[in-house]
Amino acid sequence: MSTDPSGGLGRARSASGNHAFVTLVTNADYAMGARALLQSLRQTGTKADLVVLHTGGVDGARLAPLEALGARLVACDHLPLSDAFNQRHARGALHGAAPFAKGRKPLFHSPLDNFCKLRLWQLTDYERVIFLDADTIVLRPIDRFFAYPEFCAAPNVYQSLADFHRLNSGVFVAAPSEDTFAAMLARLDVPDAFWQRTDQTFLQAFFPEWHGLPVTMNMLQYVWFALPDLWDWQSISVLHYQYEKPWERDHPKAKQLKPLIDLWHRVYRGEPIGDLSALPQSGSSSTDMGQDKAAVS
Structure with a gap:
């Protein structure tokens, strides 16, 4: 070798x-x-x-x-x-x-x-x-x-x-x-x-x-639902989609992670990340960011 x-x-x-x-x-x-x-x-x-x-x-x-x-x-x-x-x-x-x-x-x-x-x-x-x-x-x-x-x-x-x-x-x-x-x-x-x-x-x-x-330099997506007290959009530098990927269609955690998936699709399309404080907070009942997942290729 x-x-x-x-x-x-x-x-x-x-x-x-x-x-x-x-x-x-x-x-x-x-x-x-x-x-x-x-x-x-x-x-x-x-x-x-x-x-x-x-x-x-x-x-x-x-x-x-x-x-x-x-x-x-x-x-x-x-x-x-x-x-x-x-x-x-x-x-x-x-x-x-x-x-x-x-x-x-x-x-x-x-x-x-x-x-x-x-x-x-x-x-x-x-x-x-x-x-x-x-x-x-x-x-x-x-x-x-x-x-x-x-x-x-x-x-x-x-x-x-x-x-x-x-x-x-x-x-x-x-x-x-x-x-x-x-x-x-x-x-x-x-x-x-x-x-x-x-x-x-x-x-x-x-x-x-x-x-x-x-x-916060490697915020794993499961923290969103498993350790919500650790989630603070204002301090997260890198968001890491471990396990299921945001471009997979209808993956097992898609409903739980919808705000994070919607954010990824916005970034993929080249849209501004925007005001992170406007995003839903972990544990919030609102999971709609007003963005539908677009088809990616």
Whole structure:
């Protein structure tokens, strides 16, 4: 198995600065999510590069709208992992061994794809990057977090306060380094390694002294109904649609999460985020934002 950190990334236009927001697109669905994410970042007025790592699972037609939004497209290969590792972390094997009990992952979610985000450590033309999953949107400027150290992530809070001891890898601050990437490859695929929540479990093990970002930097959508006292539109910087995705039609939590889904569709269409204080509050009986979900393509 190769552990050469210099390969695996395609050519792309040059970086325009020292900082970048990075996301990962592995199929057409996540290309749709990334489009909304890039729209939201543009609304914050950021001057940082917007980088989309993408695998061969998404075609050029789906990437074109992202490039039109100013994204720097960087093709990436899957990591050079052993057959045994891939078998243990294939969707059926992984979800069978460690099923999700609180929500449903969509069928287009492939656990092995998650490890591709480790390739952002190869983006050494940047001093600091902020990674954002393609199922997030940014509600207010977050460029100040480029000054934070490696490795920063928010806790995986969406059910109870006991979750504060686990990180969520949907948003994190990192410092690209070929040495770090090589060390990750050396540790990732050891005999019988099983990373229960893929990159999330691995990153917490690799960075055991991880620094905590505020929970508002990665507000998981289930907080809306599970921990409503934590929900404050005026303080949320990044909204993360974990489990079910807002572009899925009639997903199991669609009624409960309607205000959040309607917001995502507005952002996807390129409409202003607007006054967050005007949005329904968590626990409110009103779930109508006056916006119907539009068809997306």
